[in-house]
Amino acid sequence: MKTIGIFYGSTYGMTQKAAEKIKDAFGKTKVNLYDLKNASIKDIEKYTNLIFGTSAWGIGEMQDEWEMTIDDLSKINFSNRKVALFGLGDQLEYPESFVDGLGTMYCRLPDKSCVVGLWPSKGYNYYFSLADKDGKFVGLVLDDHNQENLTDKRITEWVKQLEKEFI
Ligand SMILES: Cc1cc2nc3c(=O)[nH]c(=O)nc-3n(C[C@H](O)[C@H](O)[C@H](O)COP(=O)(O)O)c2cc1C
Structure with a gap:
């Protein structure tokens, strides 16, 4: 498989921790990890297989770094690339906007x-999520506030799925 670029935005380090676990789960496959605050669109452009990670903030907002970067993605031609998304949130505190950053x-x-890398929305407790499209999340959803015990298992399964779906 081609080298994977993981780009994440993380305010308190929770998305960063998840990104590091995802990298480790790929084992021998080469994965480069970027905190978005130290990366540019040119870095993203280097990869055919991409993973983007964000936490959820405010009303439907992504983590700050993504808010500042996302519009620049239109400068990249995605036609021969694969992109998988993951999002962190808190389903107990924010059940009406769970992982909305991912949906945005x-x-x-x-x-x-x-x-x-679409992911089943079964096994989470929430009223509404912008990331839920017809019963599936648009990427891997992790909640280290309430379901930290499930994070490693979810990452392992998702990475197995990506190994089939990436180029
Ligand atoms: C002010 C504030 C607003 C938040 N809003 C949401 C939200 O709307 N939906 C959600 O699922 N999580 C929300 N969260 C939870 C964060 O997304 C969660 O703590 C995440 O793990 C933080 O990851 P990070 O440290 O990588 O930024 C919010 C947290 C704070 C402090």
């Missing part, structure tokens, strides 16, 4: 046809 990220991607 999906909405604002310039090309949604490149998205892989």
